[in-house]
Amino acid sequence: MSDDRARSRRSSTSASGSRRKFIARRKVCSFCADKIRIADYKDIKRLQRYISDRGKILPRRRTGTCARHQRGLTVAIKRARHLALLPFAAAHTRN
Numbered sequence: 001m002s003d004d005r006a007r008s009r010r011s012s013t014s015a016s017g018s019r020r021k022f023i024a025r026r027k028v029c030s031f032c033a034d035k036i037r038i039a040d041y042k043d044i045k046r047l048q049r050y051i052s053d054r055g056k057i058l059p060r061r062r063t064g065t066c067a068r069h070q071r072g073l074t075v076a077i078k079r080a081r082h083l084a085l086l087p088f089a090a091a092h093t094r095n
């Protein structure tokens with residue numbers, strides 16, 4: 001399921017209504033699941049899943065990554081940014 005991004009910032013408009021906006025679902029760390037020790041900064045496909053559309057690193061509560069892998073992940077993303085594999089910020093689009 002990849003609808004996490006879609007329902008992230010939308011629920012603030014309706015203050016009243018449903019009591020629980022987020023049903024607690026057991027998220028499992030995908031690095032642990034795939035038995036990856038440390039995130040690879042060259043693995044852009046994987047790293048892209050952990051940055052927002054504005055280029056920010058997603059917090060653990062959004063992705064379900066465990067503390068240990070999140071620590072390695074941030075370093076990997078920052079390395080990838082330095083090599084221009086990942087963006088620092090959203091792309092500048094002029095229209």
Ligand SMILES: [Zn+2]
Pocket residue numbers: 029030031032033065066067068069
């Ligand atoms: Zn993990």
